[in-house]
Amino acid sequence: MTLAADTREAVRRHPFLYDALRAGVLNYTAAARFLDVDGETDSVVAALRRFAEDLPDYERPGESPPVSMQSGLGEGDPADALLAVSDLALVPDEGSLTAITAGGEADAAALRQVLGRLETAEVAVEAAAFGGGSLVVVVGRRDGPDAVRAVEDALAA
Known part of the structure; x- marks a missing residue:
């Protein structure tokens, strides 16, 4: 697998990171250090940034149900x-x-x-x-x- 594919797979194993990427509130360097991905931290950061660009925006649920x-x-x-x-x-x-x-x-x-x-x-x-x-x-x-x-x-x- 490529570094980008490894990074995406690692993020999917941690839904909180996936949501943070979608919401645009992730510290990429801290996430790169947290993830168990072989590669330079800067390369993982770049892969995270590219992955975030491909994700749909985070949306909170709509109108409150009863x-x-x-x-x-x-x-x-x-x-x-x-x-x-x-x-x-x-x-x-x-x-x-x-x-x-x-x-x-x-x-x-x-x-x-x-x-x-x-x-x-x-x-x-x-x-x-x-x-x-x-x-x-x-x-x-x-x-x-x-x-x-x-x-x-x-x-x-």
């Missing part, structure tokens, strides 16, 4: 589940977890934004999914209000 909170989730019958993953089915009125749901046009990119924002807010996520234009994240009951604010912030225009 966000709601539902407490009391726990394991139960998959037929009644708000969220089911493998053998885990989380249903209302069965436990102490809280679901934060966002409607609108939620997709994988929106869920990624939400999970990143929850991580920086130090809110532990128990489960998460998206589909049908909605997304749901499940957190501990006490984290519910902070999670609502973080989800709203992540999806704000």
Whole structure:
């Protein structure tokens, strides 16, 4: 592979760098040192600059979708589940977890934004999914209000 191809592949292994390149907020020299790419730092910097020029501009999600909170989730019958993953089915009125749901046009990119924002807010996520234009994240009951604010912030225009 070429140095440019190696650099692009290394960036794709680190989505935060990919987003920073798209947003135009990346320190190229620091990124070149961070990446595990064989080559002179200046050459990797040049490859990063060329890669950034080829990427679409970073866009925050559009209009904020409605966000709601539902407490009391726990394991139960998959037929009644708000969220089911493998053998885990989380249903209302069965436990102490809280679901934060966002409607609108939620997709994988929106869920990624939400999970990143929850991580920086130090809110532990128990489960998460998206589909049908909605997304749901499940957190501990006490984290519910902070999670609502973080989800709203992540999806704000």
